[in-house]
Amino acid sequence: MTALLELHGIGKRFGGLEAVADLSFTLGEGEILGLIGPNGAGKSTAFNLINGVFRPDQGRVVFRGEDITGLAPNHVVRRGLARTHQIVQPLAAVSVLENCIVGACFGRENLPLRAAEAVAREIAEFVGLTARLDEPAGQLTIAGKKRLELARTLCARPVLLLLDEVLAGLNPAEVERMLGVIRKIRESGVSILIIEHLMQAIMGLSDRIIVLSSGRKLAEGRPPDVAANPAVIEAYLGDASLAEALHRKA
Amino acid sequence: MNVAAMLRRPTFWLILAATLAFALLPLRGDNVGLREDLLLAAVYVILASNLNLMIGYAGYVNFGNIVFFGLGGYLCVWLVNSHGWPLVAAALSAGVAVSFAALLFGLGILRLRGAYFALATIGVNEGVKAFVVNFSPWGGSTGIYLSIEAYKPLGGPAKALWTIYFLMIAVMGLSLLLSYGIKRSKFGLGLRAIGQNENAAIVLGVPTRHYKALVYSASAFLPAVAGALFFFKSAFIQPDDAFDLVLSTEAIVTVMLGGQGTVVGPALGAFLYEELRGTLLTSQTFSSFQLVIAGVLLLLIVLFLPGGLMGWIHRRWPRSKQVLE
Numbered sequence: 311m312t313a314l315l316e317l318h319g320i321g322k323r324f325g326g327l328e329a330v331a332d333l334s335f336t337l338g339e340g341e342i343l344g345l346i347g348p349n350g351a352g353k354s355t356a357f358n359l360i361n362g363v364f365r366p367d368q369g370r371v372v373f374r375g376e377d378i379t380g381l382a383p384n385h386v387v388r389r390g391l392a393r394t395h396q397i398v399q400p401l402a403a404v405s406v407l408e409n410c411i412v413g414a415c416f417g418r419e420n421l422p423l424r425a426a427e428a429v430a431r432e433i434a435e436f437v438g439l440t441a442r443l444d445e446p447a448g449q450l451t452i453a454g455k456k457r458l459e460l461a462r463t464l465c466a467r468p469v470l471l472l473l474d475e476v477l478a479g480l481n482p483a484e485v486e487r488m489l490g491v492i493r494k495i496r497e498s499g500v501s502i503l504i505i506e507h508l509m510q511a512i513m514g515l516s517d518r519i520i521v522l523s524s525g526r527k528l529a530e531g532r533p534p535d536v537a538a539n540p541a542v543i544e545a546y547l548g549d550a551s552l553a554e555a556l557h558r559k560a
Numbered sequence: 561m562n563v564a565a566m567l568r569r570p571t572f573w574l575i576l577a578a579t580l581a582f583a584l585l586p587l588r589g590d591n592v593g594l595r596e597d598l599l600l601a602a603v604y605v606i607l608a609s610n611l612n613l614m615i616g617y618a619g620y621v622n623f624g625n626i627v628f629f630g631l632g633g634y635l636c637v638w639l640v641n642s643h644g645w646p647l648v649a650a651a652l653s654a655g656v657a658v659s660f661a662a663l664l665f666g667l668g669i670l671r672l673r674g675a676y677f678a679l680a681t682i683g684v685n686e687g688v689k690a691f692v693v694n695f696s697p698w699g700g701s702t703g704i705y706l707s708i709e710a711y712k713p714l715g716g717p718a719k720a721l722w723t724i725y726f727l728m729i730a731v732m733g734l735s736l737l738l739s740y741g742i743k744r745s746k747f748g749l750g751l752r753a754i755g756q757n758e759n760a761a762i763v764l765g766v767p768t769r770h771y772k773a774l775v776y777s778a779s780a781f782l783p784a785v786a787g788a789l790f791f792f793k794s795a796f797i798q799p800d801d802a803f804d805l806v807l808s809t810e811a812i813v814t815v816m817l818g819g820q821g822t823v824v825g826p827a828l829g830a831f832l833y834e835e836l837r838g839t840l841l842t843s844q845t846f847s848s849f850q851l852v853i854a855g856v857l858l859l860l861i862v863l864f865l866p867g868g869l870m871g872w873i874h875r876r877w878p879r880s881k882q883v884l885e
Contacts (some may be wrong), residue, residue: 347690361763363759363763381760383762383765384761384762384763384764384765384766384767384768384770387763387764388765393763395760395763399757399760399763400757400760401752401753401756401757401760401761402756402757403756404752404753404756408752412749412750412753412761412764412766413748413764413765415749415750415765416750416764416765416766416767417744417764417765422746423745423746426746431798458698462764463764466764466765482754
C-alpha cells in the first residue's frame with residue numbers, strides 16, 4: 311500500500327492550548343482511516359491543518375509525495391484533497407445545483423462552467439439531491455445540508471476525502487443511507503479520512519482507527535484492537551461495558 | 561463565458577436597447593437639457609453598476625468607491641492639461657492606472673472583512689484626498705483648471721460636449737455588459753460563493769484572495785474612465801468634488817434600491833434615484849433635501865426590501881428572473 315497522505319509531527323497551539331501536538335500518521339491509497347477522540351481532542355483542528363485552513367506550528371503534511379504544509383485551502387483542493395465541515399457551510403442563498411457547480415468548477419479538474427454543471431448533476435444524483443437542485447441551499451433540512459456538503463466535495467473529484475462528522479444529527483435511516491454513499495465513494499477509488507462520533511458506524515466502516523486525546527495520538531490500529539486498548543477505554547470510552555459492546559460489534 | 565449563449569439572453573438586448581436609447585434620445589431636437597440630465601444619470605448608473613460587482617457579487621461594501629472616480633478625473637485632467645494628451649488616451653490611461661493601483665491596494669485591504677473593510681475603504685478615499693490636497697503638481701486644494709484650448713481637438717466646446725456625452729454612454733453600456741459578463745462567468749460564480757460564505761468558498765477551491773483583488777480592480781476601471789470624462793467636461797477638478805463621500809454613499813443607496821447582486825437592478829436604482837434627486841434639487845422647498853431622502857430610503861430598503869426593487873419584482877413574478885437578470 312503506497313502512502314497517500316503523511317503527517318510528520320504536526321502541531322498547533324492556540325494561545326496556551328495545545329490543540330494538536332506531534333501528530334504523525336500515514337494514510338494508504340484506497341484506505342478508510344477513522345479519526346476518533348473525545349470533544350476537544352483536536353480532530354477538526356487536525357483537518358484544518360491538513361487542508362490548509364490553519365498553518366501548523368511544527369511538522370509537515372505530505373500529500374501524494376508533495377509537501378503541502380501551509381498551502382492555502384484552495385490550492386489543496388486543487389491537488390485532490392477535499393473536505394466537508396462538521397458545521398455545515400452551505401452557500402445559503404445560492405441553489406443546491408450552483409453549490410455543487412462551485413465544487414466542480416474550483417476542484418481538482420478546474421472545470422469550465424458547463425462541464426462543471428454536468429458533473430454537479432451527476433454527483434447530485436449520486437447522493438440523492440436531484441429533487442432539490444433548484445432550491446436555495448439554506449432551505450434544505452439538516453440531512454440535506456450534510457448531503458450537500460458531501461456532494462460539493464465530491465464534485466471536486468478528490469483523490470482523498472476528509473469527512474468531518476457527516477453522520478452527526480442524522481436519524482438512523484439517514485445514517486444508513488449516508489453509510490451506503492460513503493461505501494460507494496470508497497469503491498469508486500477515493501480514499502477517506504473520517505471523523506465520527508457514532509462509534510458503531512466508524513468501527514464498521516474504517517480499515518484502521520486513530521484515537522486522539524488532548525491533541526495527541528493515543529492509539530492506532532484495527533478497530534477491534536483499538537476498542538480493546540485499555541488506554542483508549544480509560545481515556546475516551548470511559549465506560550468499560552460500552553467498550554465491550556463495541557468490541558463485539560467490531 | 562460563452563458569448564453565443566449571452567447573445568440569446570433578453571438581458572443582453574435590454575442593455576443594448578437602454579444604451580442606444582440614452583445615446584439617441586437627446587439627439588432629437590438637439591435637446592441639451594435632456595443630454596445633461598442623462599449624462600448625470602449615466603454617471604450614477606456607472607458608479608452603481610461597478611460598485612455592485614463588489615457589494616452585490618463579492619459581498620464587500622466599498623464605502624470609498626468614489627476614490628476611483630476622483631482619481632481617474634485627476635489623472636485625465638492632469639495628462640490633458642500638463643502633457644497635452646488627447647482625451648481618449650488620457651481617459652483610458654487613467655482607467656488603467658487606477659485599476660492597477662486598486663489591484664495593489666486590494667491585495668492589502670481585502671484581508672479585512674465586513675465593517676473593517678468598509679472602514680478601510682473610507683480610509684483609502686480620505687488618504688488619497690489628503691495626498692492630492694498636498695500635491696502641488698495637481699494644484700493642491702485649489703485643483704486644476706482646464707483651458708478652453710483643451711476642447712479644440714474635439715472641434716470646440718459645443719461639439720466636445722456631445723462627444724463626451726456619447727463616450728460616457730458607451731462607458732455606461734460597457735459597465736452593464738461587464739457586470740453581466742461577470743455574473744454569468746465562472747469568476748462571477750466564485751465571487752458569489754465568496755459573498756455567501758468566504759470560508760466555505762476557499763475550502764471549495766475558490767482562489768478568494770485573487771478573486772477579491774481582481775474584482776476590486778475591475779470595479780475601479782470604468783468609474784475611473786467616467787471620472788476622467790466627467791471632470792474633463794467640467795474643465796475643473798478640486799479635491800472636495802473629486803473625492804466626495806456623499807456621492808460614494810449615494811452609490812451604495814442606488815445599488816441597494818435597485819437590488820444588489822442583479823445586473824439590471826443597480827442601473828434601475830441609479831436612474832430612478834438620479835431623476836428623483838434632480839427634481840428635489842431644483843425644487844424651492846427641497847434643495848439639498850435628497851440626502852435626507854437617501855438616508856430614509858436606505859433605511860426602508862434594508863428593513864423592508866433587502867433585495868431592492870429587483871428582489872421584489874423577482875418575488876412577485878418569478879419568471880421575470882429569466883428576462884431581467
